[in-house]
Amino acid sequence: MDHRPRETTPxxxxxxxxxxxxxxxxxxxxxxGREFIKxxxxxxxxxxxxxVFGSARFREGNxxxxxxxxxxxxxxxxxxxxxxxxxxxxxxxxxxxxxxAAGRSIGCNIVLPEEQAPNPYLDKMxxxxxxxxxxxxxxxxxxxxxxxxxxxxTLDELFxxxxxxxxxxxxxxxxxxxxxxxxxxxxxFVKNTMxxxxxxxxxxxxxxxxxxxxxxxxxxxxxxxEERFQDPSPKPMRVLAESSDQREHTSSAS
Numbered sequence: 001m002d003h004r005p006r007e008t009t010p011x012x013x014x015x016x017x018x019x020x021x022x023x024x025x026x027x028x029x030x031x032x033g034r035e036f037i038k039x040x041x042x043x044x045x046x047x048x049x050x051x052v053f054g055s056a057r058f059r060e061g062n063x064x065x066x067x068x069x070x071x072x073x074x075x076x077x078x079x080x081x082x083x084x085x086x087x088x089x090x091x092x093x094x095x096x097x098x099x100x101a102a103g104r105s106i107g108c109n110i111v112l113p114e115e116q117a118p119n120p121y122l123d124k125m126x127x128x129x130x131x132x133x134x135x136x137x138x139x140x141x142x143x144x145x146x147x148x149x150x151x152x153x154t155l156d157e158l159f160x161x162x163x164x165x166x167x168x169x170x171x172x173x174x175x176x177x178x179x180x181x182x183x184x185x186x187x188x189f190v191k192n193t194m195x196x197x198x199x200x201x202x203x204x205x206x207x208x209x210x211x212x213x214x215x216x217x218x219x220x221x222x223x224x225x226e227e228r229f230q231d232p233s234p235k236p237m238r239v240l241a242e243s244s245d246q247r248e249h250t251s252s253a254s
Contacts, residue, residue, distance in 0.1 A: 076103020
């Protein structure tokens with residue numbers, strides 16, 4: 001597998017280059033706003049979601065792949081929607097488990113220089129050009145976050161979610177960390193180094209559960225669902241051409 005640094009897309013290179021002409025910056029803001037609106041429209045009726053993250057590099061036959069598939073099935077059996085990054089590996093496994101249990105399966109894919117093809121187990125797929133827009137969608141519609149073994153992207157999602165909980169930006173949002181043997185060094189570092197040094201408090205881990213038990217994970221998620229989603233289900237508005245149909249594919253253009 002090629003691990004050389006990958007180039008960013010032209011859109012990202014321009015966005016991260018620094019100050020540009022004012023009209024160029026305005027056009028960029030409008031494109032970002034349009035991507036947010038498309039995401040909101042596409043996900044407005046998916047119902048409470050559990051977001052599952054993990055490496056795209058684990059394939060069928062790997063025990064973490066099977067763990068993700070079992071988790072997707074359990075999420076579906078609990079009446080919740082499984083949401084992932086829409087790609088292969090752990091994401092595919094979770095979507096596959098949800099599909100096999102006749103549950104709802106959503107993918108929020110990201111446009112990359114080397115295209116990440118959506119997995120074939122999605123009822124709805126939305127593509128994003130901007131990572132930060134995608135992250136908002138994955139948190140906004142979720143009642144819980146399940147983290148399986150993964151790389152930099154998975155670590156980013158884990159710690160960003162932990163930061164949102166720590167700072168009170170989101171509440172009643174359990175983070176389930178599965179594949180405990182993989183995460184043990186990180187868990188030890190957090191408990192033995194970060195807490196000891198005082199850079200985080202012990203209570204900052206109150207919403208983080210390390211477990212390999214699907215049953216324990218689902219129990220932790222279900223006890224928080226009513227706290228997080230108390231509003232009635234939204235109804236489609238014909239005047240906005242809205243539909244609650246789950247089997248739909250939506251792309252966001254830059």
